[in-house]
Amino acid sequence: MFNEFALEHAWLIPLLPALAFVVIGMVTRSCGRLSAAIAVSMSALSFLLAAGTALAVVEGNITVEAPFIQKVSWFHIGIVQIDMGVLVDPLTAMMLMVVTTVSLLVQIYSCGYMKGAPGYGRFFAFLSLFAGSMLGLVVAVNFLQLYFFWELVGLCSYLLIGFYYHKVSAREAAKKAFMTTRVGDFGLLLGILLLQLTFGTLDFQELQQVVPAYVVQCGTGFLTVIALLLFVGPIGKSGQFPLHVWLPDAMEGPTPVSALIHAATMVVAGVYLVGRAMFLFAEVPVVMNFIAWTGGFTAIFAASIAITQRQIKRILAYSTVSQLGYMMLALGAGSLTSSFFHLMTHAFFKAMLFLSAGAVMHAMAEEADIFKMGGLRKKMPVTFAAMTIGVLAIAGIPPFAGFFSKDEILAAAAAVSTPLYVLAVVTAFMTAFYMARLLFVTFMGEPASREAYDHAHEVGWFMRLPLLVLAVLSVFSGMWGHIFGFGEWVRFGAAAHEGIDWAIAGSSTVLAVLAMGLAWKIYVAKSWDADELAARCGILYRLSFHKFYIDEIYAALIKVLVDGIARVLCWLDVYIVDGIVNGLGGVVRLASGWLSPAENGQAQSYAGVSLCGVIILLAYGVYFAAKIMAMLGGAF
Template sequence: MLVEYAMQHAWLVPLLPALAFVVIVFLTRPWQKLSAIVAVGSMALSCVIATLAAYGIFTNHEYAEKPLVYATRWFSLGLPGMPNLQIDVGVQLDPVSAMMMVMVSFISTFIFLYSIGYMDGEDGFSVFFSYLSLFGASMLLLVISSNLLQMFIAWELVGLCSYLLIGFYTHKISAREAAKKAFVTCRVADFGLLLGILALQIIFGTLNLTELGERIADFEEYTTFGMLTLIAVLVFIGPIGKSGQFPLHVWLPDAMEGPTPVSALIHAATMVVAGVYLVGRTMFLFHEVESAMQLVAVTGAFTALFAATIAITQREIKKILAYSTVSQLGYMMLALGVGSLTAGMFHMWTHAFFKALMFLGAGSVLVALHHKADVWEMGGLVKKMPITAWTFVIGGLAIAGIPPFSGFWSKDEILVATLAEGHYVLFAMAAFTAFLTAFYMWRMIFLAFFGKENPANHPKESPWTMTVPLVVLAVGAIGAGWLGTPWHNVWAEWIYFGHPHHAAANYGAMLLSIVLAGSGIYLAYTLYLKDAEKKRAKAMAKWFGPVYRMLCNKYYIDELYLWFNHALVDGTAKLFYLFDIYVMDNIVNGFGAFAKLSGDGLRVFQSGRMQNYVLIFFLGVLAVAVLMAFTGPSAASLVLGGVK
């Protein structure tokens, strides 16, 4: 009974946190704790409904083949010479959206709970929780949307909330600039997505996901292959920005300027995973265009490796985690690009647990150290903050790919899928990224939590509102991957594109993955823990001076964009300014001034007074008479135009 009710009323899942946003803004804002209770309670209730609905989906295999869709007509518009525009608003439930509902609501619930302790004493406490509620509601609306227009509206709401939360500390210039950077970068990408959505509506006459899937499968009846390729590329531009793929990744590390719970929410359950989800949701489009699939795969593999090389030199704990997220999102895109919706969504699922855990752990450290973020200035925190430290270690084992932790199973699934499709270069890039991931994550762990204590620090463990979410997420980081073990892959039986497919266990790839992860951890141990003075690490940084500086400065991508902005954007603006000053103001305005001056002069002769006209006529006759008297009739005739 409850399961059926939850499935038929899944629209309550995004509605409840949306109502919490309204309640906090208009009713409970003066009472901070009440606002927090409203936010946490609404998201927890959404999680319960989402879990019940997901149970109904995952116990009936027909929903894996044909989704449960219920919708109502939003509006209908008739256009001359074109099919009627009919847009529905509704819910689509299938294993993918059900999994996302549970993941987003579950992770968000514990991030909300954690925020009570983290934001205690901060100005704008209630406003912060209202933004969090709207953020969660927007993402939940996105994942259950049955059509692309509804999804795009939620997509933009997610972008708005990220802007508000990244720039929450309005007194900090860096936070305001980071918020603007995120907003503008994503808007550039969203313009491409919007063009792709408009093209889909114009050509295929619908934006409903199920109908689009059917019509694109027979796209020859509607359009050419070239146009379909262009549409796929335009649609992919949106996820490039939203999910921080190269070259639009630059906003994501700067988003760390917001409060740490915001970073956890963005990186684990909302903003950045929306792009991966959109690509997975529109696999029916990319599947028809092999070149678009290759673009997704190459972009993902390159981004994964590119971000990992930057992360190995970063010093701020949240910046390291941020580049880690960019890299892991690249893994997900790689999986989708090689045609494995199973592997891409699986890694999104496991990543949500261990990345939320690590961001919240980083927040716990920052609170204890009064927001001192440099991992080189930490050390020995495991003694004073054991819960934070050991849960963080669990997250580090998961992301490094050490069995039986969750990240091992999902990352191995991506490597196997890439290898099975014959993408050997991309496989090598992904494998090397796995080594780098283990190295830079455990570099951070050894520097921050182990080794020699910094006597300048006086940390203490965080309150229960912060440690309880850490423990719960640590359990998820351990067990979330067991659904997709190679020997009994329950995940692959439910979440797939086309038909269920799972390659047999590749023990060679599994062994390689473990060796690479272990090697990365051992190298980090050798350089940053065994060598107490870090002499080898400092020597290596000196030996690879130019390369090290390039990685520290993130390949100077931000500087390149800044130069581009100053040289092209500002330069173009200056040209228009000069055109306005010298052309518009002088020439165009000069014509206007001449016309005004001429009008002022001629206005004297067009007064409308009869006596003035008689006087002018008399003076003219007098002038002609005087001319004839002194020069003769011939000159007067010439003056009068030959009239005699």
């Protein structure tokens, strides 16, 4: 009964966190503990409804082809009618479970992490709105509803990244995230408008019916333009190259925000959009190829930067960019199943990695440089265990979750393109290396700072409990998905429940172990000096450490192009446009200066002027008459 109730009332899943935002923002914001209790309670109810909805999907035989839909009219303009509602299928159910689970655990963690911080109630209000916005995006029945919540997610990221608004770096990072993603959002909006103009509808189910017929009749030329514009949105939101630059800077927000953004909300919105609109992208092979190569390049590009970074959250941020590239690569390869399988497992172990990083920074007085840590495994055994599980999961070591999902992506890449497969394998090796580096430098060896080490301590239960839950999910979620046939439910097209390709899985696992062994030799055993290796790499190390100077290139382009064009337009405005306007005004002013003495208010002056005018007119008339008479005389 509860499952049926949850399915019928799935609209409450995004509404409950949104109501928490309203109540906290308008009533309880000044009372931090009550605000936290309201936020956590509403998230817990939302989680229970999501769990019931997911069970109803399984028991009710709701499939991708036969979703559960509830709609009401949103607005009606002329012949255009836009609905708002709820679309529930296996893809929606999986996303609802991921978002509500991670959101709930992050909010519980925040009760301990943000304790005593200014703006405690405001923080939970923003977290609730963030979760509600993402859940609203997931259940959307059409592109316009999705875009509405898409923009709300962007607003929440701005508010939370810039939560410490008294810090210049946080304010700048919030603006950078907001403006960078606006580029992608503008492309997405253009694509949505073209969809409406071309097909007369934005409804996912209706588009799924009319797009194939349109391709048969009109080809894929204009549809390619639409698909590329739609994909610009995910490039910005999911941090794909070249709009990835906002994501690492988003670390300026509190660590729970980083976990929420990187695991279950903003960055996976782009992946979800591509998956939800797979029926459209699949009709355009050129765009699918572009998605795959964009994802593949982003994956290896971000991994090559993460190798040299020193700040613990920044390493994890570039890891997220790389893993999102993996998901996009899988979507471009046509494997929605492997992409969303990895999205699910990645949400669990990446949230745990960020929350573990937050626990370390909390214990180290907000120190973020891993080379100023060391030896923390003795002081923080629970955090060390959680971080170890997360590292093994993201490295793809069996039987942890990442092993099953990552190798499905490798198999999908191998099926469509050998170069893409090689790219993905090299990225997997690099991922295992830099994540092992993070683990070993932070927790192994001797403390780099005795004072910071003495201050370190294990976190309280509010922060420890979410780590334990996520650790369990990071161990078993991949195995569960493989055993119970994740691909039979979350899919595009035919069910895809294939066994493990042991050649691919075995080789990638060996490479991951070798990468972790290499990190051990360098950073624990000290067989090679890390600084000497960096010096030998020379320009390659500098390029990686400075993030390939992408931010500097953007700054230069803004200075040269944007500022340069602005100066040219300013000159045109001041000297040409204003010059013409001011010149005409000057002529009028000069003429008025000449004529104004005649306007003196004396009747005799006006009579004299009139008499002069009459004489001039008479003289002109006499002259004109004489001219005519002369012409007539000549003619005769």
